[in-house]
Amino acid sequence: xxxxxxxxxxxxxxxxxxxxxxxxxxxxxxxxxxxxxxxxxxxxxxxxxxxxxxxxxxxxxxxxxxxxxxxxxxxxxxxxxxxxxxxxxxxxxxxxxxxxxxxxxxxxxxxxxxxxxxxxxxxxxxxxxxxxxxxxxxxxxxxxxxxxxxxxxxxxxxxxxxxxxxxxxxxxxxxxxxxxxxxxxxxxxxxxxxxxxxxxxxxxxxxxxxxxxxxxxxxxxxxxxxxxxxxxxxxxxxxxxxxxxxxxxx
Amino acid sequence: xxxxxxxxxxxxxxxxxxxxxxxxxxxxxxxxxxxxxxxxxxxxxxxxxxxxxxxxxxxxxxxxxxxxxxxxxxxxxxxxxxxxxxxxxxxxxxxxxxxxxxxxxxxxxxxxxxxxxxxxxxxxxxxxxxxxxxxxxxxxxxxxxxxxxxxxxxxxxxxxxxxxxxxxxxxxxxxxxxxxxxxxxxxxxxxxxxxxxxxxxxxxxxxxxxxxxxxxxxxxxxxxxxxxxxxxxxxxxxxxxxxxxxxxxxxxxxxx
Numbered sequence: 001x002x003x004x005x006x007x008x009x010x011x012x013x014x015x016x017x018x019x020x021x022x023x024x025x026x027x028x029x030x031x032x033x034x035x036x037x038x039x040x041x042x043x044x045x046x047x048x049x050x051x052x053x054x055x056x057x058x059x060x061x062x063x064x065x066x067x068x069x070x071x072x073x074x075x076x077x078x079x080x081x082x083x084x085x086x087x088x089x090x091x092x093x094x095x096x097x098x099x100x101x102x103x104x105x106x107x108x109x110x111x112x113x114x115x116x117x118x119x120x121x122x123x124x125x126x127x128x129x130x131x132x133x134x135x136x137x138x139x140x141x142x143x144x145x146x147x148x149x150x151x152x153x154x155x156x157x158x159x160x161x162x163x164x165x166x167x168x169x170x171x172x173x174x175x176x177x178x179x180x181x182x183x184x185x186x187x188x189x190x191x192x193x194x195x196x197x198x199x200x201x202x203x204x205x206x207x208x209x210x211x212x213x214x215x216x217x218x219x220x221x222x223x224x225x226x227x228x229x230x231x232x233x234x235x236x237x238x239x240x241x242x243x244x245x246x247x248x249x250x
Numbered sequence: 251x252x253x254x255x256x257x258x259x260x261x262x263x264x265x266x267x268x269x270x271x272x273x274x275x276x277x278x279x280x281x282x283x284x285x286x287x288x289x290x291x292x293x294x295x296x297x298x299x300x301x302x303x304x305x306x307x308x309x310x311x312x313x314x315x316x317x318x319x320x321x322x323x324x325x326x327x328x329x330x331x332x333x334x335x336x337x338x339x340x341x342x343x344x345x346x347x348x349x350x351x352x353x354x355x356x357x358x359x360x361x362x363x364x365x366x367x368x369x370x371x372x373x374x375x376x377x378x379x380x381x382x383x384x385x386x387x388x389x390x391x392x393x394x395x396x397x398x399x400x401x402x403x404x405x406x407x408x409x410x411x412x413x414x415x416x417x418x419x420x421x422x423x424x425x426x427x428x429x430x431x432x433x434x435x436x437x438x439x440x441x442x443x444x445x446x447x448x449x450x451x452x453x454x455x456x457x458x459x460x461x462x463x464x465x466x467x468x469x470x471x472x473x474x475x476x477x478x479x480x481x482x483x484x485x486x487x488x489x490x491x492x493x494x495x496x497x498x499x500x501x502x503x504x505x506x
Binding site for chain 2: 120125126127128129164165166167168169170171232233235236237238
């Protein structure tokens, strides 16, 4: 059974992201949320203890309840509807929490970054760039404006594809979009606001960022990154048709 | 015999200019370096498809890619971390595969037991992960693969797809016997980097210490069919083009 409409697919191609509401069941959301709370160093019933709490990754992505949000929900099938059935490596998401800052100073992002780039602390080997085909951000808590929303810059997947036709993948230090484009060239940021069980799919070369959380809730997001099984054969290619390898979007 | 142009003669030139110089010097094949040359396929203003197209448009073929060395260490902190280093090399190899290559040149790390062990473990691991790939291990002055004894210690522990890159310049610099090295590994040599030197100073081919005739006899005796890469490192002659043409002609005559 198809989960995505032609309109969904068309939206993803144009904008580089797609938000689908209520993809996870209540039970899946609850199980994931419980797994996260087991590792959070704060009192679940006392929001005042959530401010600047931690850790950002309170349980591993291998936790069954976390992995299930992708592998036992429609999420993986939805990605396959775009990339092609059997084309993606398996895997699951990992927790990425943003705790309330405790203050009220918040500004929107003008720039973000591409994933897969080396920094001295992120574990990516220097002189390499990780390759992702499609990524997903899953909310297991209510996340509103100024609440640490996962933020995308619509259309930057197409801008990146054009850029890498004439530049090395390594030419973008740290993957920062301000190394490539000026403030004026960047599209406006779009905050993914959502409810538990909502999902945002985003292209592997999409500029994105997190943001500060000045709200009450913890930004409870799970982020998964997925690559094609043949990524070692195509990671350096920039075909004229950027969707040439996406069976569901050609 | 296939002669190959090396950008070590002109490390400051970008790929289009390198191809022009190579063509003017009579070459049709070229090798590239991952690092230390502006013609690198990871030059910021060059995509991999652009590299492919430029080489093809110039009527050239790509003979090889010299990737980063298997040091077992992180380049930014020098911390010992073999898996990290192997991920770097694997990325370089996939880059080369995107350029149509199946074999890659590299060397090892420092002259330590740890680096030698990492070289063995890492080489075998890469070859296991990448079935269609061959690795040419080159001798290098100051490296754990500096000379004959180093290769004798390492090669028996390596997969057959680990081959030998004989680099005459580095052997001469290290004071190693080029002919003894060639004789010892002649059946495993898959590429030869030719540089003539007086001591450690590069000189025009035929004017230095490299015994071209004897080396070629050894290689011919083993029916060597690999490439000869002409390396004019640190060229300071008036015309690089003339020097390269002269080197090419010298090698062709010496071989024939």
